[in-house]
Amino acid sequence: MLQGLYHPNTVDEAIALLAQDPQARPMAGGASLVAMLNAGVIEPAALVSLASIEEIKGISVMPDGRIRIGAFTRHRETAEYALPLGAAAAVRQAASLIANVTVRNMGTIGGAIAFADPGLDYPPALVASGAEVEIASPFARRVVPAREFFVDWYLTALEPGELVVAVVLPRPGEGAQGVYIKHARVAGDYATASVAACRLGDGSVSVAVGACGPIPIANDAANTLLSADRSGAAITEAGALLERQADPLDDVRGSAEYRRQLIPRLLLRAIRSLEATEGEKP
């Protein structure tokens, strides 16, 4: 059994430590994990800090043009990324709307999506833009589409002992763009509901709804519809398809019924906002 705080320098070292002791917990920015320690929700005897692993820090353009956000990249860095992101501009916008300046200085993209709070801003933006999640396991690395990464309430495709290593965004295609629309009670709160809308490199439209169920809601029929037709009637129909898939909570941020009503309205705003970016640089 491990005891105390560990500072591995590589992903492989971190994976080996976690394999030694299944009770040890990996820690990225700490924004969620330390809050849970303070609340007494978890009491791990050992923590494996990922803060010294250089290979999972920062944002880089891959040789094939895709963009890799290391798991230990703070929300602030993603929000301030200055190069074109194409459809994944929605991911940058989502990062800029997380909590507040101070929490964006602390939280990381890998920590956030591994925690997979359904109210998070990243998941719908990652799903709509066609991002992938790179995962390290004791034996190999694997890549999972964002749409398959989020599985259920606070549950992801991560197996015990695995770590998120990076989020990989698609190559920013010509004309590709993305927007993220968040509805929250006050600035910095978790979303009551949110919608990400992207125009992908092939010109098709892809949307996803956040905070209205255990995982982001995406629907192929809705995407096909919106790719061909962005009239009010088409948006209403696509909104109804997405709403039918919703499984929202009744909570302090809004009733389930209120969230259902938000879906088509936020979708309309997202699609109109996406149209307004046409002709802009990705």
Add this chain to the structure above:
Amino acid sequence: MMSAKRQVTLTVNGSQSQVPAALHDTLLTVLRDQMQLTAAKRGCNQGVCGACTVVVDDRTVRACLSLAQNCEHASISTLEGLIEQAPMLALQRAFAHNGAFQCGFCTPGMLISANALLQQNPSPDAGAIRAALSGNLCRCTGYTKIVTAVQEAAAALHAKVVTP
């Protein structure tokens, strides 16, 4: 869980000290209970209220969400250590002049966040100030006087009327 404490070397306000900290002890706990640096306040202990905001390696962080053992190689500044800097002096005067507090519990966190804003953006408009302070909750003022105070501090710094 009561895990064993170990000696942790922290660099706070420019000076190094050794303090005992258990694995789950936060930077806030150590600053307040071991080092008697009580400007940072324990409000929610969940990262929501902003009363514990301090500066670590030139960025504002929540001291309640930072583990003390994880801060060993960092440079930590609390309000006590920032007090002689020009923006902070201007902010203190402007907060006092405008009555930008009642109970004062949120004020240290507000000052740290406002100071970080003025270092990055010397002429923020009201919207930028509200955005920068959106992670600091105040239950007394209604925020208007705080926004006014930050604007007044920015103006004073421009006019160079602040001297230590």
